[in-house]
Amino acid sequence: MPNPKAVMLGGQMDPLAGFSQAVGNLKRLLAEVPGTALLRADLAAFGALAHGAVFTAFGATSSVRHIVPPGQAAKRSTGGPNSPSVLLPELMDFFLGETLAKRFAAGLAPVCRCAACDGLVLDTFIDNHWQVPVAAHNAAVLMEWLRTMDAVEPAGRPAWWQQRCRRAVDRYPVLNAELDHPGFSAFRVPAQLLQWAQTPVASQTASAARPVAGVERGEV
Template identity: 60%
Template sequence: MTDPSAVPPRPRTSGSAPDSIGLLRGRMLIQSRPSLVKRVSEQIAPSLSGLLLCGDSAARTAQRMRRHEGYSGVLLADPACYESAPATEDAPFPENEPAGFFLNDPLEVSLSRQRAAGVTAPITPTGYIQAEDSDALRAAVRRMVELGDPSVIFAVPIDVAWLRNEESTRQLIGFLQLVPGPKAIMLGGQMDPLARYAKAVAHLRMLIAQVPDAALVRADLAAFGALAVGALFTAFGGSSGLRHIVAPGEKAQTSRKAGGGPTAPHVLHPELMDFYLGDVLAKKYGGASAPICECYACEGRSLDIFTSNHTPLPAQAAAHNIAVLMGWLRDLCAVAPGIERERWWHDRCRSAVDQYPVLNAALRQSGAFKVPEQLNRWALAVPESAPAPIEAPRTQRTR
């Protein structure tokens, strides 16, 4: 692995953070495909959240929303080049235009297009950074240092293996500390990436604590955990495919609880803090009474009604999910930042874990609901103090 000291020193900047970045501070955005944005845009809390569009048409959709639909909230447009191409030492920001279409530098072109669309802040079109590919990460960091623009969000789509141990986490932190402006961490891997390694959650907390203006997007529960630790901002995927990254060329694996396919919309169970396909959720409750949801979208509807993908159930399920998330966000933001906010998040996760055996006993089904591994790890991460600092990377190479 290449040592980050090979990267040129960070240029000096003066003045305060750009107003656009200030607008993002402390928010949890909802990440959405452009085609599904109408399902979530009216449900978010404007003062605490915003939209992060994702994909090839993200900038085009953002421009339409700004110019023709009058959308004035926080709005980002992630090109998501990491979905289709890896970052390399020669091309950390891959070309994503049609073959033969002459353009200048892909990074400059993407940033210019996003700015023209009226986004709150542009995001770099970074390729997927494979595990231990320090050369690709170093090349991306070098270019960001040369750019020296703290108004640009540096997308850092990494394989979760970067968080597998302290050595690789320390090296990642060393790289990112060199970059001015926000760094949007995105985690890659099948299923639930943070469940892959025993210390991944702990190392993510260290990363957020040690890297100035670190953000976490393309996330699920970790969006709240990172915000509690002090992330600049986070983003929660509005659909299952946006809650983590699958490496380019890999087919996304599906959860067993999906019941063999997307036969119904995903529904967030508030007490269990996990998503289930609506028809699977209804089957688990069977003849028992399912919980009544009091979120502002459901207003007393039962959680077992989302049993198919027939209209209007998917839109209603999406509204329910966002409403619950916004409720958690309001509660989180009402707590003073720092250790109290971390304790609030830990207590909520701990309470959810404790609900599983209670609910299974009530249903007389010992294994009906199983605690997700990531939720369990957040519940075990007792915030007695801030995450321990990580030493700066050594100057020698570590290949």
């Protein structure tokens, strides 16, 4: 098909986390089917752009970061969150605001210099009154990533993305050691992030198109 194509990843929770070859297979699809876009995505939106996707859409909330297989009900946490989901840039993952407040209780929380926060400490968002500022923070960080990728030559984007993911993976044990205290619940490296960091980068020429990412909105 010469026209643009769009794919959406299906599964409960993170579709790319449950299969060890999932990221590699997504990269293969993008390489073999030019003009493919990825919709309703999470971290994969940037990985796909780096590997030649014509455009992607990053879900603003977890409900629009994947699709659920037909006939299945989406798995949800009981009771609903009491605080918004905050993107922690150095770990490249989302955490509830109340979770960040607890984990940084005995240490120094990161100060965010994104366009929305301008020096706000990231353990601030402890309840749902912070929904709008957190949405602005998340979008600002994602746009920073997109601008950084745009400055990289297309052929160098796969390696750039892998290096960025590797730095985040390496940061987990360091941060856990810094914050360790009785009762501390350690940060765990997401399976998908680990795949992006470890899956070999093939010698290829990625799409020369300027990376374009949008945000899909939905319920929390």
